[in-house]
Amino acid sequence: MHAFATILGDDKAVLQPDHRPWPRYQVDEAAWIRAAHAMRNGVCTLVGYWGEAKQVHLALATASYDALCVLSLACPEGHFPSIALVHLPAARLERTIADLFHLRARGAADLRPWLDHGRWAAGVGAAPAGSAYAFLPVEGESLHQIPVGPVHAGIIEPGHFRFTACGETVVRLEERLGYVHKGIERLMAGASLAKAARLAGRISGDSTVAYAIAFAGAIEAATATRVPPRAQWLRGLMAELERIANHLGDIGAICNDAAFSVMLAHCGLLREQVLRAAEACFGHRLMMDRVVPGGVATDLTDAGAVHIEALIGEIRRCLPPLISLYDNAASLQDRTVGTGFLRPELATRFGCGGVVGRASGRAIDVRRRPSYPPYDQLAFDVPVLMQGDVNARVWIRIREVECSLALMTQMLRRLPAGPLATTIAAGDNAGSPQEGMALVEGFRGDILVWVRLNPDGSIDRCHPRDPSWFQWPLLETVIDGNIVADFPLCNKSFNCSYSGHDL
Amino acid sequence: MDAGSCNGCELEIHALNNIVYDLERFGLRFVASPRHADVLLVTGPVTVNMREALQRTYDATPAPKWVVAVGDCALDGGVFAGSYAVVGGVAKVVPVDLHIPGCPPTPQQLLSGLLALLQTTS
Numbered sequence: 162m163h164a165f166a167t168i169l170g171d172d173k174a175v176l177q178p179d180h181r182p183w184p185r186y187q188v189d190e191a192a193w194i195r196a197a198h199a200m201r202n203g204v205c206t207l208v209g210y211w212g213e214a215k216q217v218h219l220a221l222a223t224a225s226y227d228a229l230c231v232l233s234l235a236c237p238e239g240h241f242p243s244i245a246l247v248h249l250p251a252a253r254l255e256r257t258i259a260d261l262f263h264l265r266a267r268g269a270a271d272l273r274p275w276l277d278h279g280r281w282a283a284g285v286g287a288a289p290a291g292s293a294y295a296f297l298p299v300e301g302e303s304l305h306q307i308p309v310g311p312v313h314a315g316i317i318e319p320g321h322f323r324f325t326a327c328g329e330t331v332v333r334l335e336e337r338l339g340y341v342h343k344g345i346e347r348l349m350a351g352a353s354l355a356k357a358a359r360l361a362g363r364i365s366g367d368s369t370v371a372y373a374i375a376f377a378g379a380i381e382a383a384t385a386t387r388v389p390p391r392a393q394w395l396r397g398l399m400a401e402l403e404r405i406a407n408h409l410g411d412i413g414a415i416c417n418d419a420a421f422s423v424m425l426a427h428c429g430l431l432r433e434q435v436l437r438a439a440e441a442c443f444g445h446r447l448m449m450d451r452v453v454p455g456g457v458a459t460d461l462t463d464a465g466a467v468h469i470e471a472l473i474g475e476i477r478r479c480l481p482p483l484i485s486l487y488d489n490a491a492s493l494q495d496r497t498v499g500t501g502f503l504r505p506e507l508a509t510r511f512g513c514g515g516v517v518g519r520a521s522g523r524a525i526d527v528r529r530r531p532s533y534p535p536y537d538q539l540a541f542d543v544p545v546l547m548q549g550d551v552n553a554r555v556w557i558r559i560r561e562v563e564c565s566l567a568l569m570t571q572m573l574r575r576l577p578a579g580p581l582a583t584t585i586a587a588g589d590n591a592g593s594p595q596e597g598m599a600l601v602e603g604f605r606g607d608i609l610v611w612v613r614l615n616p617d618g619s620i621d622r623c624h625p626r627d628p629s630w631f632q633w634p635l636l637e638t639v640i641d642g643n644i645v646a647d648f649p650l651c652n653k654s655f656n657c658s659y660s661g662h663d664l
Numbered sequence: 665m666d667a668g669s670c671n672g673c674e675l676e677i678h679a680l681n682n683i684v685y686d687l688e689r690f691g692l693r694f695v696a697s698p699r700h701a702d703v704l705l706v707t708g709p710v711t712v713n714m715r716e717a718l719q720r721t722y723d724a725t726p727a728p729k730w731v732v733a734v735g736d737c738a739l740d741g742g743v744f745a746g747s748y749a750v751v752g753g754v755a756k757v758v759p760v761d762l763h764i765p766g767c768p769p770t771p772q773q774l775l776s777g778l779l780a781l782l783q784t785t786s
């Protein structure tokens with residue numbers, strides 16, 4: 162608690178009961194502004210920022226993630242002091258709060274709508290209908306603009322990129338997102354646990370397991386539910402399978418964007434084997450809906466365990482030659498080394514998680530700290546590099562595949578016996594509403610889910626925050642000074658989620 | 665094209681290109697522009713913010729053309745049906761010739777759907 166003492170001040174912050182596992186405080190504007198400065202000074206990291214009717218919430222972590230808290234500020238007048246004015250990484254979140262909850266960040270420099278394109282039914286969004294989006298002006302001699310998207314040439318999600326280039330060199334990139342906004346938070350409000358869990362597993366399909374664990378974790382925290390150990394360990398197994406599948410896919414896809422398609426072919430085959438193992442063991446290639454609040458929906462049979470053992474052996478056998486292929490292909494290295502450099506201080510300031518952060522020196526992995534079962538009982542490395550380029554992001558993925566294989570081996574060996582799930586004891590709390598939060602390491606970085614339950618056990622408010630929120634803005638900076646043709650490489654090496662971000 | 669999917673369907677569409685499913689051996693391949701396409705593979709519940717892009721992509725595809733709606737969302741919005749931000753199915757915006765169900769459909773289901781379309785059109 163005292164980690165945040167200077168922000169909270171001496172008396173005005175009110176601790177809210179029934180918010181688990183980290184405390185939530187109702188604060189005044191002075192504390193709110195102190196929090197903004199603490200983030201700017203690097204004392205704290207912004208891990209979440211969301212709104213609801215007449216209220217805004219800020220989730221903070223200490224720089225090492227050993228303590229977290231949520232600050233809540235009532236805004237009965239419909240406005241609140243801008244955090245972004247002091248700490249820029251909050252900017253798009255504030256614009257989203259304005260879009261979805263009509264709460265205005267006082268003093269914010271950028272008041273343009275973000276997810277709201279002025280197309281939703283009247284009264285929902287805040288953007289005027291039919292107005293063109295005002296891209297930031299770029300001035301200078303011999304500049305030209307290249308608009309790309311929302312529909313792209315490859316099989317990727319929709320988003321718009323506005324490049325300003327001087328010859329081949331990009332001098333500025335501005336992103337415009339929100340195309341895949343599905344209104345998931347509103348769909349969740351009032352939904353049953355089962356329906357909301359299905360939605361949570363479809364916020365970003367590539368991270369369905371991680372999202373399901375984060376959602377379940379938040380519900381279990383809110384209701385003080387004890388999840389059976391076997392379920393926790395099976396969740397871990399599924400999460401590592403998901404991580405490996407995605408990292409393999411990304412390693413191949415990054416190389417393919419440097420016209421080195423043989424890596425894609427090999428990695429694609431390995432990825433396919435992971436998905437087939439997932440299907441054989443858990444009944445779904447992406448393992449959707451296999452993690453449920455209270456536990457897991459599918460057990461791992463002995464035959465399934467043997468299948469995963471064999472998969473681990475196969476990847477261990479196939480990976481080293483692929484690594485040396487990657488490392489020894491001069492034409493490939495020429496494209497990845499030094500390209501798309503993300504400065505470590507920017508990664509830290511933005512609280513940039515996952516591979517992108519760890520390739521730029523940010524040694525944060527929420528499996529390690531604040532940690533959660535089963536990772537609190539397992540030994541594993543968190544690979545970190547300082548180079549910050551596309552090559553470093555490839556290498557972190559390679560190392561993380563190896564770490565995940567080692568984790569899965571440990572999990573298979575020590576998998577506890579016992580029940581798969583327990584019932585959620587929601588709603589038996591007479592006093593204040595039950596609230597919970599969870600932070601889970603997906604393949605892309607830390608996913609935050611915050612929930613408040615209704616007395617009948619349905620969802621009152623759920624906010625899922627994708628790691629991409631703190632990565633997308635940095636993609637704009639890494640392409641500066643690179644050539645246009647290297648954008649796909651940079652983009653793929655970040656592999657941010659559009660769907661997870663747009664919600 | 666992705667009209668608001670959760671990206672799960674895209675993952676399995678991607679898998680069609682891996683060496684196991686190897687879509688090209690059936691004479692099918694993904695092209696970089698609707699101007700080169702005969703078939704539009706559309707995923708997602710169609711978000712309100714993607715409706716116009718879907719319509720324009722369809723219009724940009726030369727006739728004769730076919731639309732294949734991929735995934736449960738593409739049929740009627742799936743789990744996202746009823747949202748203020750979702751149109752609720754590809755057929756609400758452009759005519760659909762074939763729907764391949766699943767959340768997401770497996771690469772095998774995608775392949776058999778596409779091969780069935782080939783047979784009925786040739």
Ligand code: SF4
Pocket residue numbers: 363366668669670671672673707708709734735736737738742766767768769
């Ligand atoms: S059908 Fe399922 S996998 Fe496909 S986009 Fe919809 S929710 Fe995602």
